[in-house]
Amino acid sequence: MQQAIPSLTPEIKQRLEEQGFQPFQYRPLPGYANPHTLSYWLTNAGLGVLCLIGRHYASQQQSIRILWSTAAVAIPLYAIGTNAKLDGLRQNNFYRKTLEDRLELHPLTRRAWERAIETNKGYQDQLREQIATLEAELRK
16 A cells, blocks of 8 residues: 655655754643643642632622633533543553554454454455456356
């Protein structure tokens, strides 16, 4: 299968480096955005307290409180949900598992995958036979 983007040759890499281009490197998440750090939870706690203070001030001023209430409820729910979602990721940022990595830990999935491949091959062979018989009938 042809690659969508061809790989860079050493000559092209050298020319790009001479022009000042550098290979892309992931930056680590800042502490306030990484749910595995204390600063993330402190930031969210601070925002939640700020929302509760804003809600209290809005009620004193007889203003709309629904915006402050929604934020005060949504911030902790989002923080908990984010932490639950990222628990399965590896330490390096934005790691995406390959199919082999996914199948490695799930033998049922691997067996289902292999069975699906066998079924697909059988179906493809059956289609090829039907096409060959139809072409033979058309040539007669």
